[in-house]
Amino acid sequence: MTTRDQPERRAGGKPRQRGVTRRALLGTMAAAGAGLSLGCGASTEAGPSGSRQADVVVVGGGIAGLVAARKLAAENVSVVVLEARGRVGGRVVNQDLAANGFPGRVVEMGGQFVGPLPNEPATASIPGQEVYWPQDKILNLAAALGISTFKAYNQGNYLNYVNGQLIPYGSDTRIPPDPSTVNAGFALGLLNQMAKDVPIDAPWTAAMAAEWDGETVESWMRRTLIPPASPDAPTNHLVTLALEAVLSVEPREISLLRLLFYIASAGNLDNLVDTANGAQDSRFIGGSQAIPLAIAASLGEDVVLNAPARRIEQDAGLVKVSSESLSVTAKRAIVAIPPALAGRIVYDPPLAELASRGFLRDQLTQRHPMASILKVNVLYPTPFWRDAGLAGQVTSDSGAVRATFDNTPYPDPQTSTVSPGAILGFIEADEARAWSSRTRQERYQKVLQDLATYFGPKAMSPLGGINGYYEMLWNREEFSAGGPTGHHDPGAIVQYGAAIREPIGLVHWAGTETATRWTGYMDGAVESGERAAAEVLAAL
Numbered sequence: 001m002t003t004r005d006q007p008e009r010r011a012g013g014k015p016r017q018r019g020v021t022r023r024a025l026l027g028t029m030a031a032a033g034a035g036l037s038l039g040c041g042a043s044t045e046a047g048p049s050g051s052r053q054a055d056v057v058v059v060g061g062g063i064a065g066l067v068a069a070r071k072l073a074a075e076n077v078s079v080v081v082l083e084a085r086g087r088v089g090g091r092v093v094n095q096d097l098a099a100n101g102f103p104g105r106v107v108e109m110g111g112q113f114v115g116p117l118p119n120e121p122a123t124a125s126i127p128g129q130e131v132y133w134p135q136d137k138i139l140n141l142a143a144a145l146g147i148s149t150f151k152a153y154n155q156g157n158y159l160n161y162v163n164g165q166l167i168p169y170g171s172d173t174r175i176p177p178d179p180s181t182v183n184a185g186f187a188l189g190l191l192n193q194m195a196k197d198v199p200i201d202a203p204w205t206a207a208m209a210a211e212w213d214g215e216t217v218e219s220w221m222r223r224t225l226i227p228p229a230s231p232d233a234p235t236n237h238l239v240t241l242a243l244e245a246v247l248s249v250e251p252r253e254i255s256l257l258r259l260l261f262y263i264a265s266a267g268n269l270d271n272l273v274d275t276a277n278g279a280q281d282s283r284f285i286g287g288s289q290a291i292p293l294a295i296a297a298s299l300g301e302d303v304v305l306n307a308p309a310r311r312i313e314q315d316a317g318l319v320k321v322s323s324e325s326l327s328v329t330a331k332r333a334i335v336a337i338p339p340a341l342a343g344r345i346v347y348d349p350p351l352a353e354l355a356s357r358g359f360l361r362d363q364l365t366q367r368h369p370m371a372s373i374l375k376v377n378v379l380y381p382t383p384f385w386r387d388a389g390l391a392g393q394v395t396s397d398s399g400a401v402r403a404t405f406d407n408t409p410y411p412d413p414q415t416s417t418v419s420p421g422a423i424l425g426f427i428e429a430d431e432a433r434a435w436s437s438r439t440r441q442e443r444y445q446k447v448l449q450d451l452a453t454y455f456g457p458k459a460m461s462p463l464g465g466i467n468g469y470y471e472m473l474w475n476r477e478e479f480s481a482g483g484p485t486g487h488h489d490p491g492a493i494v495q496y497g498a499a500i501r502e503p504i505g506l507v508h509w510a511g512t513e514t515a516t517r518w519t520g521y522m523d524g525a526v527e528s529g530e531r532a533a534a535e536v537l538a539a540l
Contacts, residue, residue: 062090115281
């Protein structure tokens with residue numbers, strides 16, 4: 001059924017829970033939790049055509065946009081969600097393992113971890129810096145949808161690869177033995193302390209905002225850490241790696257204020273980097289894409305795929321969002337995509353003409369690029385590293401893959417004999433940009449070499465060979481342009497940060513980049529969707 005086949009929706013009409021359309025979400029209910037029918041790539045179907053009406057049109061079918069639509073629908077507000085891809089989930093996507101003999105089992109190719117969990121103790125490397133800051137919004141949403149969690153594998157030793165040597169260490173700490181251990185501990189404590197002075201709802205108002213936003217993290221490292229040295233120096237390796245692993249940027253790419261706000265939004269830096277009781281504590285049964293799949297299934301034909309928003313017009317108290325051949329006219333719009341992508345939409349009238357501060361939003365989108373990340377998962381017959389007493393978590397000062405996790409799919413009894421086993425690896429920042437232009441075969445060989453360096457020769461023999469190697473090149477995704485999140489350029493927070501959430505005319509903004517708590521994470525995406533929906537409800 002195309003949109004032309006559907007009965008006309010009247011603005012203000014009560015949402016109707018209909019069957020799932022072939023174009024929009026065929027097979028979603030069966031695929032919820034596994035992403036079977038929606039997969040990793042966009043559908044090749046032509047986009048929908050025609051016109052529709054609703055109270056609210058939402059641009060973006062990721063977690064933020066779907067949460068906003070769900071909240072509005074619950075208040076009997078009619079809504080249409082336009083998603084550019086041929087699937088829902090945005091930067092959250094499952095990879096089904098059927099091709100390797102495990103149908104219904106998944107590994108996650110985008111955002112996946114959740115934590116800290118509610119009712120678990122806050123932790124910190126330095127006593128007194130603990131901050132209880134659970135990711136309760138995404139967890140409460142998942143629970144309401146009937147989706148549970150399981151613990152990320154975290155038993156045995158971690159590995160730190162530095163100066164060509166592997167150093168195992170206990171999983172009770174995230175700061176390994178390393179030439180940069182002293183600087184890492186010092187930086188963690190100092191950054192946690194400084195982040196306390198950053199208001200999470202308005203970081204541009206911090207007393208030191210102008211100074212911190214005018215300095216890159218690299219320049220701060222050079223003048224603060226001992227001895228003064230580049231971020232790549234052996235004494236700074238762990239600090240640089242933490243920035244790459246958490247924000248997917250190099251120290252030269254963001255301001256100190258951006259880093260401090262990111263830390264403040266998570267409570268402290270420990271919450272960001274820890275596995276147990278940290279941001280990597282748990283995973284969702286059925287994969288993280290189970291959440292947007294379930295929401296989209298409940299919204300039915302009100303979610304339209306293959307419909308990238310190209311133009312947003314405001315006139316006579318209405319807003320019209322148009323893709324190539326489908327337009328939706330509504331009373332309000334929520335744009336729930338990263339600022340960099342929102343800046344590619346044509347606005348008529350231009351944002352600068354719609355409000356006295358509209359130019360700030362336009363300028364913001366020019367100074368809010370996406371970070372750079374590639375994510376890989378490699379399948380093995382079993383998680384053989386567990387036999388060696390390893391947790392599967394590596395930090396490294398070299399290679400393409402410099403951080404890994406055991407990503408064995410659910411159900412995982414936490415044994416070494418479960419099949420299959422999986423290691424995920426992150427290729428980030430400069431390495432992501434370098435490897436994005438290489439071939440899949442070249443990346444495959446390099447990833448295996450890195451994993452063999454960390455886990456031994458068995459890592460060279462994945463299940464199914466190259467067919468057991470999965471990759472997501474977020475830098476090359478047209479409707480992501482990078483990941484896991486976008487960042488303000490140095491200096492942009494103080495000048496333009498106030499425009500990140502401010503509505504312009506009939507257009508409201510959502511997306512994890514607009515969140516105050518857990519910005520950059522799925523939890524932040526939920527917060528942003530709920531906040532944007534509340535704004536619209538108040539306006540209507």
